[in-house]
Amino acid sequence: MKSLIHGLFLDELTAVIREMDAPAFRAKQIWHWLYEQRITTWDAMKNLPTELRAKLAERFELTPARALEITGTEDEARKILVGLGDGECVEEVLLPSGDRRTVCVSSQVGCKFACAFCASGQAGYKRNLLAGEIVGEVLLAAAVWGDRPGNIVFMGVGEPFDNYDNVLRAIRILNHPDGLGIGARRITLSTCGVIPGIQRLAEEGLQLELSLSLHAPDTATRGQLMPVNRRYPLADVLAACKAYAEKTKRIITFEYTLVRGVNDSPAQAEDLARLLAPLPARVNLIPLSPVEGFEGEPTPPETARQFIRTLERAGINATLRDSQGSRIKAACGQLRIRRLATT
Numbered sequence: 001m002k003s004l005i006h007g008l009f010l011d012e013l014t015a016v017i018r019e020m021d022a023p024a025f026r027a028k029q030i031w032h033w034l035y036e037q038r039i040t041t042w043d044a045m046k047n048l049p050t051e052l053r054a055k056l057a058e059r060f061e062l063t064p065a066r067a068l069e070i071t072g073t074e075d076e077a078r079k080i081l082v083g084l085g086d087g088e089c090v091e092e093v094l095l096p097s098g099d100r101r102t103v104c105v106s107s108q109v110g111c112k113f114a115c116a117f118c119a120s121g122q123a124g125y126k127r128n129l130l131a132g133e134i135v136g137e138v139l140l141a142a143a144v145w146g147d148r149p150g151n152i153v154f155m156g157v158g159e160p161f162d163n164y165d166n167v168l169r170a171i172r173i174l175n176h177p178d179g180l181g182i183g184a185r186r187i188t189l190s191t192c193g194v195i196p197g198i199q200r201l202a203e204e205g206l207q208l209e210l211s212l213s214l215h216a217p218d219t220a221t222r223g224q225l226m227p228v229n230r231r232y233p234l235a236d237v238l239a240a241c242k243a244y245a246e247k248t249k250r251i252i253t254f255e256y257t258l259v260r261g262v263n264d265s266p267a268q269a270e271d272l273a274r275l276l277a278p279l280p281a282r283v284n285l286i287p288l289s290p291v292e293g294f295e296g297e298p299t300p301p302e303t304a305r306q307f308i309r310t311l312e313r314a315g316i317n318a319t320l321r322d323s324q325g326s327r328i329k330a331a332c333g334q335l336r337i338r339r340l341a342t343t
């Protein structure tokens with residue numbers, strides 16, 4: 001397999017161009033074609049000598065990801081089944097909201113963490129995505145919208161901190177001012193609680209948003225929903241979050257999927273408020289969406305409202321997430337599973 005040109009930093013591309021006996025300024029021209037014009041053929045790089053284009057084509061792949069299937073309509077959340085160079089596939093979700101365009105990208109082909117209500121974990125883990133493939137997902141969203149996304153969330157297939165180096169490389173490429181220039185504060189990394197990733201991210205000096213999938217205020221319930229809790233127990237994860245917040249001065253978002261009779265009682269809302277009181281935290285409550293293989297039921301709307309009121313009374317900033325976005329997101333992984341079943 002050729003390497004992906006979208007996985008290179010600008011200085012790395014400059015070094016490659018010099019190796020090809022071309023002047024360094026060509027790298028900036030190529031970068032412009034890749035990220036401002038977002039071209040899809042080498043021939044479209046019109047101001048590059050033919051010989052240089054041929055050398056690049058011999059060494060690099062220009063299409064890191066392809067849209068195999070797009071579901072949904074322009075005004076609502078759309079899901080793309082993304083084909084990769086080796087025949088694997090992942091999913092991404094495009095979430096428009098007024099002028100805001102958010103793309104939810106995948107970081108791995110499959111996932112090792114097997115959270116109970118997540119389709120992505122059910123088909124097992126295959127491999128990490130390369131940085132260029134993650135950049136490719138964002139470019140596919142830009143192609144569908146005809147403009148670059150304003151926000152990126154890593155909440156698709158995979159655990160981003162289990163593919164730390166490729167994810168951070170992709171983020172630095174996407175954040176580059178001469179590239180797509182997507183601000184770090186507009187990029188959210190969502191983790192199921194992989195402590196070494198939280199600790200490393202605290203040292204990066206990037207203003208990224210961190211989101212933690214919590215889903216329960218006690219270790220027994222969390223362990224039932226999220227097997228990762230055995231490896232990284234709740235108390236240790238929250239200590240890592242506290243250290244992260246102190247180091248970065250950033251607010252952390254806690255994702256909490258409400259499951260009827262499992263984690264939605266008034267006592268659990270009070271426990272959650274107590275647990276998060278020492279942290280700069282906001283809570284996203286997510287209505288459970290049906291996922292094959294998980295028998296849990298969604299919390300009734302009145303119970304959800306009561307849950308949120310308890311948090312608010314305790315001074316915790318909480319929102320009930322838009323059901324359209326959460327519906328399509330929670331089912332993330334199902335297109336891929338369907339495809340695996342038919343190939």
Ligand code: SF4
Pocket residue numbers: 111112113114115118119120121122156157158159192213
């Ligand atoms: S929620 Fe995230 S970490 Fe858990 S199985 Fe799904 S993709 Fe993996």
